[in-house]
Amino acid sequence: MTAATQVVSSALGSATSRSLDAGLKRAALGSLGVGLLFVGWWLVTDYSAAQGSFLARFSLARTMSALAGLLADSSFWNHVGVSLQRVAVGLGLATLVGAPLGVAVGLSKTLEAATTPAFQLLRMISPLSWMPIAVMAFGVGDRPVYFLLAFAAVWPIVLNTAAGVRGLDRRYLQLASSLAATRWETVRRVVAPGIVAHVLTGVRLSIGVSWIILVPCEMLGVTAGLGYFILDARDRLAYPELMATIIVIGALGYMLDGAARGLQNRWARQN
Amino acid sequence: MTAPQVLAGRGLTFQYQGAQSPLFSDLDIHVQRGEIIAVLGPSGVGKSSLLRVLGGLQAPARGEVTLDGEPLLAPHPRVAIAFQDPSLLPWLTLEKNVAFGLDFKRQPRRDKAERAALVDEALREVGLSDFRRAYPSELSGGMSQRAALARCLARRPEVLLLDEPFGALDEVTRREMQALLLQIVADYDTAALLITHDIDEALAVADRIVLLGGAPASAIGQWDVRVAQPRADAIEELGQMRIEILQALRGAVRRPRKDIQTCALTASLAVAC
Ligand SMILES: Nc1ncnc2c1ncn2[C@@H]1O[C@H](COP(=O)(O)OP(=O)(O)O)[C@@H](O)[C@H]1O
Ligand SMILES: [Mg+2]
Numbered sequence: 067m068t069a070a071t072q073v074v075s076s077a078l079g080s081a082t083s084r085s086l087d088a089g090l091k092r093a094a095l096g097s098l099g100v101g102l103l104f105v106g107w108w109l110v111t112d113y114s115a116a117q118g119s120f121l122a123r124f125s126l127a128r129t130m131s132a133l134a135g136l137l138a139d140s141s142f143w144n145h146v147g148v149s150l151q152r153v154a155v156g157l158g159l160a161t162l163v164g165a166p167l168g169v170a171v172g173l174s175k176t177l178e179a180a181t182t183p184a185f186q187l188l189r190m191i192s193p194l195s196w197m198p199i200a201v202m203a204f205g206v207g208d209r210p211v212y213f214l215l216a217f218a219a220v221w222p223i224v225l226n227t228a229a230g231v232r233g234l235d236r237r238y239l240q241l242a243s244s245l246a247a248t249r250w251e252t253v254r255r256v257v258a259p260g261i262v263a264h265v266l267t268g269v270r271l272s273i274g275v276s277w278i279i280l281v282p283c284e285m286l287g288v289t290a291g292l293g294y295f296i297l298d299a300r301d302r303l304a305y306p307e308l309m310a311t312i313i314v315i316g317a318l319g320y321m322l323d324g325a326a327r328g329l330q331n332r333w334a335r336q337n
Numbered sequence: 338m339t340a341p342q343v344l345a346g347r348g349l350t351f352q353y354q355g356a357q358s359p360l361f362s363d364l365d366i367h368v369q370r371g372e373i374i375a376v377l378g379p380s381g382v383g384k385s386s387l388l389r390v391l392g393g394l395q396a397p398a399r400g401e402v403t404l405d406g407e408p409l410l411a412p413h414p415r416v417a418i419a420f421q422d423p424s425l426l427p428w429l430t431l432e433k434n435v436a437f438g439l440d441f442k443r444q445p446r447r448d449k450a451e452r453a454a455l456v457d458e459a460l461r462e463v464g465l466s467d468f469r470r471a472y473p474s475e476l477s478g479g480m481s482q483r484a485a486l487a488r489c490l491a492r493r494p495e496v497l498l499l500d501e502p503f504g505a506l507d508e509v510t511r512r513e514m515q516a517l518l519l520q521i522v523a524d525y526d527t528a529a530l531l532i533t534h535d536i537d538e539a540l541a542v543a544d545r546i547v548l549l550g551g552a553p554a555s556a557i558g559q560w561d562v563r564v565a566q567p568r569a570d571a572i573e574e575l576g577q578m579r580i581e582i583l584q585a586l587r588g589a590v591r592r593p594r595k596d597i598q599t600c601a602l603t604a605s606l607a608v609a610c
Binding site: 237238244245246256259 | 392411418420422437443444
């Protein structure tokens, strides 16, 4: 870029409008990508597939009309609500256990050395592996699902919280001890507020993990929820509804992640 | 009764874990009520470390720190430390930062109104009353230092340990803060130990100046400044002392350089062998 064009372009747009432009461009490109996804779907199932063929069952056009039908149906919203509530309970349990555990691990070198390999090992086992055991232990119903979701969601929270504690500014801890703070006061007044950003990062990762394993978790022994609804649609041979549910799952996951990210950014901006 | 030594360190030797040699050894230092001690010394000599040892934040390898004759083994509520870095908590407003610690369990019991009054007064003393709702990120370096000082003052400590608290201030504000320190020490009969790299600051406020130097460091010089406040007119009396201190300080700075030369010499000999 020549100096002259630089001068012109900086004269034309302030920094904020430039970043706004960049944001709009990103959003446009993102929409284009999603649009291409749907075009590809349409090409495979509507355009090139023969009438009555296997692929034609998943037709984009029929999926869209099924989606409209589902969104107008309160019983479908009930399934959505049940799924969201399960994720919330799982996440709540995971935070309740994971955040204090992360603080303890972050504060104690001994505890960290003792637990790190065990945590890494447990973390790498797909939570779904525990499903049979969870059902045996908690019976059929919501409780094994809560357990599995919490079990999956707890690791990102523990690990991020511990990293947050270790990354805490030493000067803040020194300040607390110079004020003769008790251990509990240090944790409550310095450590806890100092690691919120890290805990939020953990929670955001956990939301993603929970949402991904929710559907398979709901395919066993429950009678509501989006996972259940997918199996039910299959049994009813309602393939457009099945595809519509998949779209809803993707969209909801995207929105949950966006909300978590928004929360995180808001906290970051405040500090 | 002679003036009691409020805070005293005797035979203090201190070494960081993993360090080759002690940072300072056999150091004696004490401060009395109503007195300001200035600790001068080249940068890196161990002034901040000494302050942390005196404040009970770090344990000496040998020697002991006492508060009114009792061994001081951990930070004490009657002793306030202002660190070289303001260390304001970014998630609290200025007001809450100044109040921070006032309600801790080991601090003297004060009800909410008392705490609010102490914070108000401390903010007024450092001239930050108008910024009470500001966050640390909105404050300049000098304002942050004044805020850190206010956090110490709010507790009405008997001993003030200050680590270059006026370093980031402009000349005018620095003078104001020095005057404030004198005022507080006089009003509340506080014992104050002030670390500074500024000879003129030491000469302006201190009743005694301790010069640290050498490796490991020790007190290589001590001057009683028997000039009444305000000292603005006593330039002549202080001038001679200033020269003496400067000379001693130059000697203290030169010493490590000699060490480096010896090191270089040994290194070249090692290569020759
Ligand atoms: N936490 C620490 N661990 C190890 N070495 C340290 C630590 N803090 C300071 N030091 C070292 O101790 C020496 C003295 O530091 P300091 O007490 O800050 O000196 P001063 O305040 O006089 O400039 C420096 O060489 C520094 O590198
Ligand atoms: Mg220092």
